[in-house]
Amino acid sequence: MCGIVGFAGTEQAAPILLDGLKHLEYRGYDSAGVAVYSPSSGLQVKKAKGRLEVLKGLTDDGRNMEGTIGIGHTRWATHGEPNDVNSHPHLSQDNKIAVVHNGIIENYVEIKEFLLSKGVCFQSETDTEVVAQLLAFYYRQDGDLMMSVYRVLHRIEGAYALGILCADTPCSFIAARKDAPLLLGYGKGCNFIASDVTAIIKHTREVSFMEDGEVALVTSDSITVFDALGRKIDKEHSFVEWDISAAEKGGYAHFMFKEIMEQPDAVRKTVAPRIKEDRIVFDELKLDEAYIRDMKKIFIVACGSSYHVGMVGKYNLERLIRIPVDVMLASEFRYADPLVDEGTLVIVISQSGETLDSMAALRKARDLGARILSIVNVVGSSIARESDHVLYTWAGPEIAVATTKAYSTQLVLLDMLGIWLADICGRISIEEYSSLLEELKRLPEKMEMILKNTEDIQYFASRYFNHDSVFYIGRNLDYALGLESSLKLKEISYVHSEAYASGELKHGTISLIENGTLVIALSTFLPLFDKELSNIIEVKSRGADVIALTTCDMAEELKKTVHNVLCIPRTSLIFQPSLGIIPMQLFAYYVALQRGCDIDKPRNLAKSVTVE
Ligand code: M6R
Numbered sequence: 001m002c003g004i005v006g007f008a009g010t011e012q013a014a015p016i017l018l019d020g021l022k023h024l025e026y027r028g029y030d031s032a033g034v035a036v037y038s039p040s041s042g043l044q045v046k047k048a049k050g051r052l053e054v055l056k057g058l059t060d061d062g063r064n065m066e067g068t069i070g071i072g073h074t075r076w077a078t079h080g081e082p083n084d085v086n087s088h089p090h091l092s093q094d095n096k097i098a099v100v101h102n103g104i105i106e107n108y109v110e111i112k113e114f115l116l117s118k119g120v121c122f123q124s125e126t127d128t129e130v131v132a133q134l135l136a137f138y139y140r141q142d143g144d145l146m147m148s149v150y151r152v153l154h155r156i157e158g159a160y161a162l163g164i165l166c167a168d169t170p171c172s173f174i175a176a177r178k179d180a181p182l183l184l185g186y187g188k189g190c191n192f193i194a195s196d197v198t199a200i201i202k203h204t205r206e207v208s209f210m211e212d213g214e215v216a217l218v219t220s221d222s223i224t225v226f227d228a229l230g231r232k233i234d235k236e237h238s239f240v241e242w243d244i245s246a247a248e249k250g251g252y253a254h255f256m257f258k259e260i261m262e263q264p265d266a267v268r269k270t271v272a273p274r275i276k277e278d279r280i281v282f283d284e285l286k287l288d289e290a291y292i293r294d295m296k297k298i299f300i301v302a303c304g305s306s307y308h309v310g311m312v313g314k315y316n317l318e319r320l321i322r323i324p325v326d327v328m329l330a331s332e333f334r335y336a337d338p339l340v341d342e343g344t345l346v347i348v349i350s351q352s353g354e355t356l357d358s359m360a361a362l363r364k365a366r367d368l369g370a371r372i373l374s375i376v377n378v379v380g381s382s383i384a385r386e387s388d389h390v391l392y393t394w395a396g397p398e399i400a401v402a403t404t405k406a407y408s409t410q411l412v413l414l415d416m417l418g419i420w421l422a423d424i425c426g427r428i429s430i431e432e433y434s435s436l437l438e439e440l441k442r443l444p445e446k447m448e449m450i451l452k453n454t455e456d457i458q459y460f461a462s463r464y465f466n467h468d469s470v471f472y473i474g475r476n477l478d479y480a481l482g483l484e485s486s487l488k489l490k491e492i493s494y495v496h497s498e499a500y501a502s503g504e505l506k507h508g509t510i511s512l513i514e515n516g517t518l519v520i521a522l523s524t525f526l527p528l529f530d531k532e533l534s535n536i537i538e539v540k541s542r543g544a545d546v547i548a549l550t551t552c553d554m555a556e557e558l559k560k561t562v563h564n565v566l567c568i569p570r571t572s573l574i575f576q577p578s579l580g581i582i583p584m585q586l587f588a589y590y591v592a593l594q595r596g597c598d599i600d601k602p603r604n605l606a607k608s609v610t611v612e
Contacts, residue, residue, distance in 0.1 A: 001076040001606045002088070002102040003027040004182065005199045006163045006173055008069045008220045009190025014062030017072035018052065020192075020199035023247055025052055026255075026399050026600070026607040027102075027195060028076025031087035034062070035098035035165050036070030043167040045098055047073075047087035068220070071163035071173055071193075073100035076606040079108070080125030089165070090129040092136030093120055096167045099135070101128040102195055103159035103180040104611050111155065131156065135164065145169055149176065149215060150230060159356065159610065161210075163193055172219045177210040180610050181354045181382060184208050184216055184223050186237065191218050196378075196608075197240050198247040198397050205243070208235040209380040238380060246396045254599045256400035256492070260585050261451060264444035266405040267412050267578070269394040271440055278437060280420045285389050287345075291371070292424045296343035299370070300327040301361040303609065305403045305487060306349040309375075309410040311480035313347070316415055316574045320422040330361035331612075342369040349414070350374065351398060351406035352608040353381020360612075362386055375413055377406045391417065400600045401607050402492050404585050407484065411578050412443065418574070439572040443579070446569040450582045456566055457583050460547050461590030467518045470497040473505060473539070474522030475532055481577045482522050485584035492602050493592035502535035515543035520587075523550040523558060524568065524580045536561055547587075549580060 003024025007013045013036045021032055032055045033047025044065055048054040052074060059065050073088035080086035089098040105111070108127035111134055116122070120133050131152060138148035145166050159179035166173075175182055175193045185192030187204040193216070194200045197207055210216060213228030225235050252258035274281055298317055300310035310327040317325045328338065330348075334357060340346060346365040350358045353376040362372055362383060374387035377395050384390045393409035419436055422428040428436075464470075470489060472482035482499035489497045500509050502521075513519065519539045523532040529550070540546055540561070548562040551570040558565050568579040592599050 001028050001078065001608060001610050003074040003195045003199065004071070004100050004102050004161055004163050004193065005195070006071040006175065006193035006218060007190065008171075008173060008218050009187065010068055010220060011190070012062065012066070013068050013070035014059060014065035016062075016203070017070050018056055018059070018062045019202070020194060021052055021072045021074045023198040024074050024195055026401060028074050028606045029601050030075055030077050030082035031084070032072070032074040033087045033089050034059070034065065034070055034072040035089040035100075036065050036067035037165060037167060037170040038067030039170070041066050043095060043098060043165065045089050045091055047084060047089065049083050049087060069165070069170065069173060071098065071100050071165050078104055078611055079127040086124045086126050088128060090124060090126065090132045092132045094136055097132050097136050097139070098165045099128060099132040100163040101131060102161040102610060105130060105156050105160065106158035107156065131162065146174070146215075146217070149174055153215070161195060172217050175210065175216040175218060177214055178212045179356070179359070179382070182210045183380070184210060184218070184225070184235065186223065190220055191223050193218060198399070201240060201247060202244050205240040206237050207240060208237050209385070242396050247399060254400065254589075256402055256404060256589055256599050259398055259400055259405045260582070260589065262396070263405045263408045263582065264447040264451070266393075266395040266409050267447065268444045270409040270413055271416065271443070274416060275437065275441065278434070280416055280423070280437070282391065282420060284391065285373070287371070287373070287389055289424050292421060294343065295323060295345050297323060298325045298345050298347060299338065299340055299365065300325065300347045300349065301330045301333045301358060301365070302349035303330050303355050303357050305407045305484055306351060306358070306410060308480060308484040308487065309349050309407060309414060310347070311483055312411055312477060312577050313414045313418070315477050315480060317418040317421075319574065320418040320428060321425055322427050330355065330357040334360040334364050338368070340365050340368045340370045344370040346370040346372050347414070348372060348374040348383055348387065349410050350383050351377045351403055351410070353378040353383040354608050354610050355383070356610050356612055359383055359386070375410050377409070399607070401602055401605045402488055402588070408578060408581065412440070412575070415574055416440065436572055436574070439575055443571065443575055446571060446579055447582060450568055450579060454586055457586045458590050460564060460566070461587055462594055464518050464545070464547070465591045465594035468496060470495055470518045470520060471509070471513070472497065472499040472520045472522060473502040473535060474525065475502050475528040476525045477573070477577050478522035478525045478532070478580070481524070481580045481584070484581060485520065485522070485588070488585055488588035489591060491605060492588055492599050493595050493597055494603070495591060502532055505535060505538065510538065510542065513539050513542045513544050517544045519544040519546050521546050521548040521562070522580060523548055523554070524576045525573070526551065526554065527573070529554060533558070533561060549583060551576070
């Protein structure tokens, strides 16, 4: 939930750290800080509440901090309110050790009490400060920093990615990881650590991913990695395929808008390499056919928008494969008693591959004997590495907190998986298979058609942006689409909104409809078009203002009842949400724009939720 970057080299460290933090701000943006060391000024720490710009101002973009080695942090507060003191890096009482941390130290109260009893004074309310103070405490006893780091790691419980800089060993810093992402970057005459490759991609594309329990010693010319027992290990290096332009705005006002516009390409990149000679081919999946045919059940677990992909998946996979598909929020699954066993394929969906609840659900499912297949965007992320099988969505880096292109690529990949499984199970006819494949190939071009024509969406956003409550209604796939549409609107525009299965309205919610209530009626699931029309009439007759979404061929029919109609091209039933979501993302975007919201960094949110 926070972002960490570290640099050791020959250039001035602080400007490089601040630039790295700029690319990590999506992970947390309520405060930021850096610690650098120089022989003349010693260990210097600058930190500030607020956006990174505040820290940049304070340090003249890093220029007024000398030194060629340092660590930086951008925070999403968990323990202690966002303020200057609670910001990272945290210093030990003797000002020798600076620590940045992502994660939560669960037993920090007990450690703090222990240290207080030893006369250590604390400055902040954070869990992280105990790491700095405990490390200094052990270091005073051991006189060997690495040994003391291991003692600390054995004592603390919880999740962490740590960067540690000590004034006594100023040519190196130490990194450690458990249940929070951290990667190592190998540059020319310099080396890095980072929570995410976007922070360092400008300097190097050669990285390796730290595993739980590993500790790294980083200098300007080497990175040495040790396992949990302190034994030196060799790390496999990976090469990041995309370049810096993918992680920058490139002339767009917001990352979110850029990422909405990138969807056709992202879907193309996800789909095209997996279609060979008119067959879906998952070279990367080593699932044997006998297992697939014996599979009794599929369980999808995920959070937020990824969960909404799972909701679409439930309808589509059951329709295609004809076996039960359950979908559960990962945060519920991990504490429930789910019916999962060896015959269950558990699909974990996650853009970041680091969401803590999804990770915990994965581990629970694995312990129950299930096979784990994950659909993940970030290569080398924890969820990808812990899964039996991985399908990557090739969406490229997604920076805006509100997901768009990752959602779209997850959706299409899950649909492809459904078709592939249905084919192996012999549950799909040759004709249906071919027609779905044809439509799949045409999806990017149909997405482009929607993106070229956004005037109506902008118009409706400008007309309705000041409504303070919006209802999304729909049936079947449109209900699942409504869940995601509603989340998009509320997370970036702060407009209260709810998504309801249209048939549920009269079981309570319709009492909220009054004159002028905005209802967005999703009517793209054509087998239930008439049913949805009845629901539209119900809410209209109670005074609702309705915007309806349907396919272009049904627009005229709908206009007989509804004045405000948006339309999307027709595609196969199962892919219709992939098109339907685009106007809904744009509607949320334009509403948030009209309301003057901070679209890429909505309040209280962060991109990657690595805490519970
Ligand atoms: O990285 P993940 O896909 O696991 O993230 C799950 C949710 O946190 C994420 O989808 C969140 O709901 C987004 N802000 C939605 O736009």
